[in-house]
Amino acid sequence: MNGQRIGRMLLLGFLLFGDRAGLVAARAASDPADEAMSQIRPEAIRADMRFLADDLLEGRGPGTRGHEIAARFVAARFEADGLEPAGDNGTYFQFIPFRSFHPDEKQTSLTLVRGGKEETLVFRRDFITYRQTTRKETSVEAPVVYVGYGITAPDQAYDDYQGIDAKGKIVAFLYGAPAKFESTMRAHYSFRTLKAANAVAHGAVGFFYLHTPDQEHIYSFADQMHEMAFSDFHWLNPDGIPGDDFEQLRGYSILSLDGVSKLLAGSGKTPEELFLAAKESKTASFILPVTARIHVVDHTEDLRSPNVVARLRGSDPALRDEYVVLTAHSDHLGIGDPVDGDNIYNGAIDDASGTACLIEIAKAFSGMSPRPRRSILFVSTTAEEKGMLGSDYFAHYPTVPRDSIVADVDIDGEPGLWPMEDVILFGSGHSTLDLSAKEAARRMGLDVTADPWPEQGEFVRQDGYSFVRQGVPTIEPDVGIKSSDPQIKPREIAEFWNDHIYHTPKDDMKQKFDFEASVKYAQFNFLLGYLLAQNTERPAWNPGDFFGETYGKKK
Ligand SMILES: [Zn+2]
Numbered sequence: 151m152n153g154q155r156i157g158r159m160l161l162l163g164f165l166l167f168g169d170r171a172g173l174v175a176a177r178a179a180s181d182p183a184d185e186a187m188s189q190i191r192p193e194a195i196r197a198d199m200r201f202l203a204d205d206l207l208e209g210r211g212p213g214t215r216g217h218e219i220a221a222r223f224v225a226a227r228f229e230a231d232g233l234e235p236a237g238d239n240g241t242y243f244q245f246i247p248f249r250s251f252h253p254d255e256k257q258t259s260l261t262l263v264r265g266g267k268e269e270t271l272v273f274r275r276d277f278i279t280y281r282q283t284t285r286k287e288t289s290v291e292a293p294v295v296y297v298g299y300g301i302t303a304p305d306q307a308y309d310d311y312q313g314i315d316a317k318g319k320i321v322a323f324l325y326g327a328p329a330k331f332e333s334t335m336r337a338h339y340s341f342r343t344l345k346a347a348n349a350v351a352h353g354a355v356g357f358f359y360l361h362t363p364d365q366e367h368i369y370s371f372a373d374q375m376h377e378m379a380f381s382d383f384h385w386l387n388p389d390g391i392p393g394d395d396f397e398q399l400r401g402y403s404i405l406s407l408d409g410v411s412k413l414l415a416g417s418g419k420t421p422e423e424l425f426l427a428a429k430e431s432k433t434a435s436f437i438l439p440v441t442a443r444i445h446v447v448d449h450t451e452d453l454r455s456p457n458v459v460a461r462l463r464g465s466d467p468a469l470r471d472e473y474v475v476l477t478a479h480s481d482h483l484g485i486g487d488p489v490d491g492d493n494i495y496n497g498a499i500d501d502a503s504g505t506a507c508l509i510e511i512a513k514a515f516s517g518m519s520p521r522p523r524r525s526i527l528f529v530s531t532t533a534e535e536k537g538m539l540g541s542d543y544f545a546h547y548p549t550v551p552r553d554s555i556v557a558d559v560d561i562d563g564e565p566g567l568w569p570m571e572d573v574i575l576f577g578s579g580h581s582t583l584d585l586s587a588k589e590a591a592r593r594m595g596l597d598v599t600a601d602p603w604p605e606q607g608e609f610v611r612q613d614g615y616s617f618v619r620q621g622v623p624t625i626e627p628d629v630g631i632k633s634s635d636p637q638i639k640p641r642e643i644a645e646f647w648n649d650h651i652y653h654t655p656k657d658d659m660k661q662k663f664d665f666e667a668s669v670k671y672a673q674f675n676f677l678l679g680y681l682l683a684q685n686t687e688r689p690a691w692n693p694g695d696f697f698g699e700t701y702g703k704k705k
Pocket residue numbers: 500535653
């Protein structure tokens with residue numbers, strides 16, 4: 151709430167009711183949501199966060215004992231609140247089969263062949279591999295073509311593959327998407343699975359992800375190397391077949407800025423020229439005078455890890471078979487490379503905070519009388535840090551009829567590091583969920599702020615996006631960046647956090663939290679879920695919306 155607005159509201163309260171208590175009382179009487187929201191307490195969020203981010207849970211890596219304990223804890227909270235189990239076989243759990251894989255660095259190699267001369271690139275300096283297919287060993291040798299961002303977007307009249315024959319080639323593309331795309335679309339087209347699918351559609355047999363100076367700022371090569379301490383995952387469907395596995399792709403790797411220079415040597419183009427053209431949203435694809443040989447060997451392991459799913463049955467017989475889903479991920483990275491002597495990646499903000507909020511929101515809903523009209527489904531997801539896999543699996547194989555899911559509200563990485571005065575609505579601009587989100591913001595006196603970091607692609611880095619790709623509209627609310635106190639600079643705090651704390655062992659309970667902000671954030675998500683459950687009109691994609699047209703028909 152900014153200073154000006156507080157003044158206005160107090161004045162309004164005084165004029166209408168004579169005092170502020172009167173204002174609150176009048177609102178409580180008018181809507182049971184206000185009473186339920188007031189039950190959300192900072193101590194409760196703090197306590198649950200403290201438990202989930204404790205060193206004893208060892209960073210909650212999916213498939214580890216620490217995460218299993220976290221999942222049991224969430225289920226216990228749901229059970230205590232009287233929510234029904236809505237996982238598999240009458241339990242609170244949906245156990246997902248995963249295959250994990252970890253590169254064998256000694257046996258993995260990348261060689262460039264140019265004019266008969268071979269150059270061997272160095273693992274961890276020039277390249278790394280990741281999210282390999284589910285095969286233990288793959289090899290490919292093919293000419294390389296550069297394809298800008300690797301994006302084909304007819305709706306944006308943009309095609310990096312135009313005039314390029316990628317059949318049988320290894321395609322090399324940059325992280326990200328053109329800056330001229332609107333924030334949600336930019337995030338969508340930067341999504342790695344979409345880029346892989348597009349490469350396959352153009353006949354490619356492998357790909358290189360090329361680091362850029364911008365990507366170094368968003369998520370550096372060094373950060374990605376750190377993350378190699380944690381295995382990559384694929385989920386397996388009930389028949390044991392992995393999701394998002396592209397048979398045609400027989401090798402892919404990520405090149406560092408050094409690796410990019412080596413790949414481009416002798417091509418007549420410098421990395422800087424390519425980065426600049428891409429920054430200006432110009433396509434500039436061409437054939438590189440080089441053949442690459444990629445050989446990847448992985449260690450694999452099959453394991454399982456649970457989503458936790460609980461239901462609050464709605465009160466309206468006409469609407470109770472429809473579900474508003476609320477998601478937050480219970481997993482984090484686990485135990486990895488030490489930073490300043492600490493090797494436990496506690497994930498306090500990411501996403502013990504969101505999980506604590508989800509638990510409090512569930513509690514607030516469970517105490518309501520009457521209950522919301524639609525049913526509410528609370529899904530505490532696993533393997534979000536592996537690429538939103540728990541939510542992706544749930545969206546593919548929901549434990550309630552898929553057609554009954556009307557919306558998802560995703561609660562991730564709530565930065566309770568400054569007082570909350572506004573909200574950012576990732577995923578907005580595409581469905582009628584915006585109306586409810588704006589209504590919730592208005593009722594809480596929060597401003598709505600446009601995505602301040604479109605280059606980050608936040609929308610496709612949260613569980614909500616898994617639902618979008620199965621045709622379900624989502625909003626992913628985040629604490630905003632406004633401050634009426636000139637001493638508090640949320641944008642600077644957020645950017646510092648992103649550069650130095652995000653996905654490190656420093657995201658722990660030693661941070662200075664503002665739990666009142668956490669409460670406000672939880673209340674906002676509660677209210678949004680409540681409004682979506684109350685509206686007679688089912689949430690819908692906007693007419694002709696890209697996501698509605700592309701994915702909405704799946705349902
Ligand atoms: Zn994360």
